[in-house]
Each structure stands twice: as C-alpha cells, then as structure tokens.
Amino acid sequence: MIRTVSTTPYDDQKPGTSGLRKKVPVFQQKNYVENFVQSIFNSLQGREGKTLVLGGDGRFYNREVIQIVIRMAAANGFGKVMVGQGGILSTPAASNVIRKYQAFGGIILSASHNPGGPHEDFGIKYNAENGGPAPEKLTDAIFERSKKISEYRIADLEPIDIDRIGAVAAGGMMVEVIDPVSDYAELMESLFDFDAIRKMFKAGFRMRFDAMHAVTGPYAKEIFENRLGAPKGTARNFVPLPDFGGHHPDPNLVHAKHLYDEMMGPDAPDFGAASDGDGDRNLIIGRGIFITPSDSLAMLAANARLAPGYRKGLKGIARSMPTSGAADRVAEKLGIGMYETPTGWKFFGNLLDAGKATICGEESAGTGSDHVREKDGLWAVLLWLNIIAARGESVKEIAERHWATYGRNYYSRHDYEEVETDRANALVAGLRGKLAALPGTSVGGMKITAADDFAYHDPVDGSVSKNQGIRVLFEGGSRVVFRLSGTGTSGATLRVYIERYEPDKTRHGLDTQEALAALIAAADDIAGIRSHTGRNKPSVIT
Numbered sequence: 231m232i233r234t235v236s237t238t239p240y241d242d243q244k245p246g247t248s249g250l251r252k253k254v255p256v257f258q259q260k261n262y263v264e265n266f267v268q269s270i271f272n273s274l275q276g277r278e279g280k281t282l283v284l285g286g287d288g289r290f291y292n293r294e295v296i297q298i299v300i301r302m303a304a305a306n307g308f309g310k311v312m313v314g315q316g317g318i319l320s321t322p323a324a325s326n327v328i329r330k331y332q333a334f335g336g337i338i339l340s341a342s343h344n345p346g347g348p349h350e351d352f353g354i355k356y357n358a359e360n361g362g363p364a365p366e367k368l369t370d371a372i373f374e375r376s377k378k379i380s381e382y383r384i385a386d387l388e389p390i391d392i393d394r395i396g397a398v399a400a401g402g403m404m405v406e407v408i409d410p411v412s413d414y415a416e417l418m419e420s421l422f423d424f425d426a427i428r429k430m431f432k433a434g435f436r437m438r439f440d441a442m443h444a445v446t447g448p449y450a451k452e453i454f455e456n457r458l459g460a461p462k463g464t465a466r467n468f469v470p471l472p473d474f475g476g477h478h479p480d481p482n483l484v485h486a487k488h489l490y491d492e493m494m495g496p497d498a499p500d501f502g503a504a505s506d507g508d509g510d511r512n513l514i515i516g517r518g519i520f521i522t523p524s525d526s527l528a529m530l531a532a533n534a535r536l537a538p539g540y541r542k543g544l545k546g547i548a549r550s551m552p553t554s555g556a557a558d559r560v561a562e563k564l565g566i567g568m569y570e571t572p573t574g575w576k577f578f579g580n581l582l583d584a585g586k587a588t589i590c591g592e593e594s595a596g597t598g599s600d601h602v603r604e605k606d607g608l609w610a611v612l613l614w615l616n617i618i619a620a621r622g623e624s625v626k627e628i629a630e631r632h633w634a635t636y637g638r639n640y641y642s643r644h645d646y647e648e649v650e651t652d653r654a655n656a657l658v659a660g661l662r663g664k665l666a667a668l669p670g671t672s673v674g675g676m677k678i679t680a681a682d683d684f685a686y687h688d689p690v691d692g693s694v695s696k697n698q699g700i701r702v703l704f705e706g707g708s709r710v711v712f713r714l715s716g717t718g719t720s721g722a723t724l725r726v727y728i729e730r731y732e733p734d735k736t737r738h739g740l741d742t743q744e745a746l747a748a749l750i751a752a753a754d755d756i757a758g759i760r761s762h763t764g765r766n767k768p769s770v771i772t
C-alpha cells in the first residue's frame with residue numbers, strides 16, 4: 231500500500247560541496263530523511279518506470295536509510311532499484327553501475343571522509359544519469375523544494391533482505407541486490423595492464439593498502455589480493471565498520487599517520503595507499519616519499535599513456551582552482567586543454583561529458599577520469615601501479631624525474647576546523663573588502679600581482695558559479711587561496727592553500743613547510759587568521 235504522509239519542512243537541507251551532510255541525530259529527526267529524499271524525487275522529471283541505483287559506505291544509519299529509500303522509490307514510480315549487497319556501493323562503483331545499466335540516477339549514502347557513528351556524520355547525495363554528482367542547478371532545486379515540502383510518498387513494505395544477491399518484486403517495483411564489487415573490478419581490468427602488475431607482485435613488489443575500515447575494503451581484497459595476486463595482508467582494515475573503528479576515514483597524513491610512518495621506516499614496502507569513507511579519495515606514498523595529490527594528478531597525467539585505457543592519450547586535464555598548477559605544465563607540454571573549476575567533483579561532469587577533459591583532480595586527494603563521473607580512489611592506486619610496472623622505477627624516481635622535467639610546485643593545505651561560524655565569516659568578509667586594494671602592494675617582501683574571488687564560467691552549459699574561493703597571486707607564480715569548507719558539519723572550517731613554484735632542480739629536496747614558510751606568514755598577514763580564529767596553528771596540515 232502506498233501512503234501519502236503530511237510533513238513540515240526543515241530549513242537546513244541545503245546540499246554542500248558533495249550532498250547533504252549532517253550529524254546522525256539530525257537525520258534521525260522525524261521525517262528528515264523522507265523530506266530530503268522526496269525533495270530529490272520531486273526535482274526529477276520522467277522517473278516513472280526507471281531504475282534507481284542505491285548504496286552507501288556502510289556507516290551508521292546506512293541500512294535504515296536504504297530501506298526508507300527503497301520504500302519511497304516504490305511509492306514514487308520507479309520501476310526498479312539496484313542496491314549494493316549489504317547496502318554497500320563505493321561512490322565510484324555507484325557511478326559505474328548507473329552508467330553501465332543506464333539507470334535514471336542514483337542515491338549514495340555517505341558523508342565521505344567525515345567520521346561515522348551514532349553521534350557522527352551521515353550524508354545523502356544524488357547522482358544523475360551520467361553517473362556524476364547532481365549539478366548545482368539540481369541541488370538548488372532540491373533545496374528550494376525541501377523548504378516548501380508538505381507531504382511525501384512511501385510504500386508499506388516489509389524490510390527487503392539486502393544481504394542476498396538476486397531480484398525480488400516489492401511494492402509494484404523490482405529490487406535487485408547486486409554484488410557491489412564485480413562490475414567495478416571488471417571496469418578496472420579493462421583500463422589497466424593487470425598482467426604487468428601481477429608480474430610485479432610475483433617478483434616481490436610490496437604494497438600496503440589501508441581501507442580505513444571504510445567501503446574500499448571488499449574492493450581492495452578482490453582486486454589486489456584475488457585478481458592481482460598481491461600477498462594476503464596487503465589490504466589492511468578491510469572490513470567496513472559503521473564507525474570506521476572510531477577513526478576519521480580521511481586518507482591524509484594526520485588520519486593515516488601509521489601508514490605514513492611505515493612508509494618512511496627502515497623496512498618500508500614499495501608502495502603505500504589508502505582511501506576514504508566512500509572510496510573516492512586516494513593517498514599515495516612511495517617508500518620514503520609522500521606524493522601530494524596535486525603532484526599525483528600531474529604525474530598520472532604525464533604517464534597515463536602507459537596504461538591500456540589511456541593509450542590514445544588525453545583530451546585534456548581539469549583541476550579544481552585550489553589544486554596546484556603542476557598539472558598545467560603537463561597539459562602545456564602535451565599540447566592539450568587545461569580547465570580550472572571550483573572545488574567539488576560536480577563541476578567536472580560537463581567537461582568529461584563533452585570530451586574536453588580525460589583526467590581530473592583535486593588537491594583534496596581526489597583523482598579520476600572519464601571512466602566514471604566521480605573521483606576514484608582505487609583507480610588512482612591502480613594507475614600508479616600500472617605506471618610503476620611499466621617504467622620499472624620506484625615512486626621516488628618517478629617523482630624526482632617529473633620535477634626535474636617540469637619544476638616542482640611546493641604545496642600545502644592548512645585547515646582550521648570547527649571555527650565559530652561568525653568569526654570565519656568575518657575573516658572572509660574582511661578579505662573580500664580588501665581584495666581590490668591588494669594588487670601592487672607587498673607582503674613579507676613579496677609583491678602581489680592579482681587578487682580576486684574565483685568565479686567559474688562553465689564552457690559547456692554557460693552557467694556561472696561565483697564566490698568559489700579567494701585567490702591572492704604573487705610575482706613568480708606563488709599564491710595563497712582561502713575558502714570555507716562545504717562539507718563540515720560543525721562550525722566552519724577555513725582552508726588555506728599555499729603554493730610556490732620552484733624551477734631550480736637543486737632546490738627540489740626542501741621540506742615543504744619550510745619551502746612555504748614566507749607564504750604561510752604572508753597568508754596570516756593578509757587574512758588575519760590568528761586574530762579572527764583565535765588559533766595560532768592549523769588543526770590539520772596536509
């Protein structure tokens with residue numbers, strides 16, 4: 231039986247950089263999930279009889295919301311829901327399933343790199359038929375509807391057994407429980423030289439992959455250990471847990487410090503990697519060397535032709551604005567297009583669909599290509615493995631040769647987390663107020679050449695997105711970027727991105743924070759970070 235239930239709106243269901251993210255108790259409020267899901271459905275034309283893909287990263291509340299979405303999909307005219315077994319689908323795997331089975335779209339339950347548990351974070355995002363995150367036009371429409379919603383539709387159904395693979399009829403609709411890993415693993419096999427990687431493992435290549443008790447565990451086991459023959463134990467923390475074992479599933483130098491320490495140690499393996507809550511981020515560490523995500527994007531793009539899926543070369547490269555310019559130099563050398571977008575994967579979709587870009591990346595440990603419409607953690611790890619196998623060089627050799635060819639972009643991000651919202655807003659307002667006066671002035675002996683608030687003009691659909699981050703550019707190509715996070719769930723997070731280009735080969739071995747010290751001080755001078763936030767150091771440095 232289908233019921234129409236009256237409800238009252240919430241005013242805070244505005245999707246951020248990647249979907250709606252809130253604390254679990256917020257989502258547990260009466261009708262909170264139902265309101266948002268109905269607002270998504272109300273914003274979609276032509277869904278009748280179509281297929282909806284559904285899955286999540288396995289965090290606390292995943293299973294409950296999976297059942298709610300199935301019942302609401304049945305009541306809202308969908309013909310079929312394809313759900314990952316156990317409610318599991320990594321973000322890139324969901325994107326692949328949407329594309330492969332020509333689904334209408336998908337709902338992914340995740341708050342990505344944010345912690346999970348009864349008092350931690352949950353999230354809901356919608357991906358469209360191209361497999362990519364809903365564009366701003368759609369997220370804006372969903373938010374507008376959520377503010378006016380008065381009823382939702384839901385079918386009275388017994389809970390579906392989402393642990394058994396197979397199809398069942400329910401509420402006039404089909405529910406098909408699918409293996410979350412097999413389609414994705416097959417796609418990876420079609421892109422990379424699995425034989426060459428297998429040979430490398432056979433010859434003793436040692437790798438650590440840390441799934442951080444998040445969604446990539448089953449994918450990593452199947453791909454690295456079963457299909458590529460890496461020794462058992464290569465994948466660590468591979469059982470997805472609702473609270474990620476009490477840690478942040480954020481693959482950076484703070485939350486994956488044990489991996490970093492191992493990779494810097496005397497008996498380090500050849501290659502270390504990790505992925506985040508929903509499997510779309512990657513951390514890459516070679517023996518004795520951390521590769522920044524910005525450098526990783528550049529190095530993957532420069533070497534992509536070594537992998538079968540990219541043999542024909544790249545059409546173009548895209549990066550988010552705060553990501554370093556390292557990839558720009560690769561695009562220039564390859565003679566291909568370079569696109570600079572706002573933060574968030576949703577801005578890459580049009581470029582990928584239009585065939586303008588093949589590889590995209592963000593400084594926040596996201597890299598991906600046109601094989602799906604999301605960033606893809608395991609894809610990046612596999613492309614690195616393919617390149618290492620093809621070149622027969624270590625990560626360190628590959629990185630140092632890259633810098634020798636292109637120069638090195640020293641790069642770091644400083645995050646100030648859980649700052650009081652008013653104080654963070656005051657900092658940004660202060661910066662905006664002085665932007666026009668900055669060019670021509672000097673800070674710490676460095677001359678500012680330009681300062682602006684980044685606006686993006688989408689070359690495909692002509693849409694304009696304003697206020698996407700404040701950039702201050704210095705003579706010689708150095709820059710500092712300031713923006714507020716759109717994924718946090720308490721207070722505000724200020725992100726400060728610092729970059730300096732160093733062409734001189736003899737200066738490529740510096741410590742990153744030292745190489746950037748003058749710019750870090752300048753950033754504080756310009757924005758008054760200490761005085762506004764009351765903090766004298768960042769919470770996280772990556």
Ligand code: VG1
Pocket residue numbers: 247248341342343344506510511550573574575592593594596714715716717718725
């Ligand atoms: C952050 C990153 C951004 C990324 C987004 C989603 O957003 O900076 O590059 O696309 O997270 O990643 P923000 O607004 O907090 O800076 V994921 O893996 O958390 O979905």
Ligand code: CO
Pocket residue numbers: 342343506507508509510511
């Ligand atoms: Co993620």
